[in-house]
Amino acid sequence: MRVVDAHYHLGACRVFGLQADEDAILAAMDRNGVDAAIVQPFPGVSDPAAVHDRIAALARAQPGRIHGMVSLNPHAPDREGWVREVERCVRDLGFVAIKLHTIGHAVNPLSEDGGLVFETARRLGIAVMVHTGMGIPLAAPSLVGPRAKQYPEVPIVLAHMGFVITAAEAVLTAAHYPNVSVETSWSTVGDIGWAIQTLGAGRVMFGSDTADNLPVELAKYHSMALSDETRAAVLGGTAARVFKLDD
Helix, strand or coil: CCCCEEEEEEEEECCCCCCECCHHHHHHHHHHCCCCCHHHHECCCCHHHHHHHHHHHHHCCCCEEEEEEEEECCCCCHHHHHHHHHHHHHHCCCEEEEEEEECCCCCCCHHHHHHHHHHHHHHHHEEEEECCCCCCCCHHHHHHHHHHCCCCCCEEEEEEECCCHHHHHHEEEHHHCCCEEEEECCCCCHHHHHHHHHHHHHHHHHHCCCCCHHHHHHHHHHHEEEEEHHHHHHHHHHHHCCCCCCC
């Protein structure tokens, strides 16, 4: 059974005061039996393009283990430059998704700049991960609904599944749109179980967010009475399919 951590960060974050380096990522994966991780810059890194390059270098050094996700503030004054960097990450560096960080970048998914993220993802054929929960109202999961309807061909992942405070809203939003899945870092065991029951294992995915939290998130799943098929899906299969890791 392959375990995929769908949500991991690299770099020093000036927004949340967090930091993660390459050694921490690989050590946490090794200690906890994680086979692959999807890594993105924190929203508060000083130079996102430089961190994108670090992620790409780590992916080259760890083929099949590390995959990149773009995280870049769409409020950038140079919109063409923003698009070029996303295209570079996807076409040249092989990144598999883009992050819309509602709180870290102060982006409303329904705004013009929020729409740029979804439109660019559609054009490049990649998924969008959206931060939800902490940071409402911008991080309200229901704000993703109109974009999911507008872009049915774009896989959308609700990061943190509403971060406990809006878990029900996240699950119910996903239930209305077949292209929406949930990533469950910081969620309760009860909410994760309800999400699996409501959405099916094929639309629920494991993520850790940080190295310290990785074993905690795994323990939640290991404490649940899941079939082998369901466990394989939520711990790796769903993420592999949504992010096209095997393409």
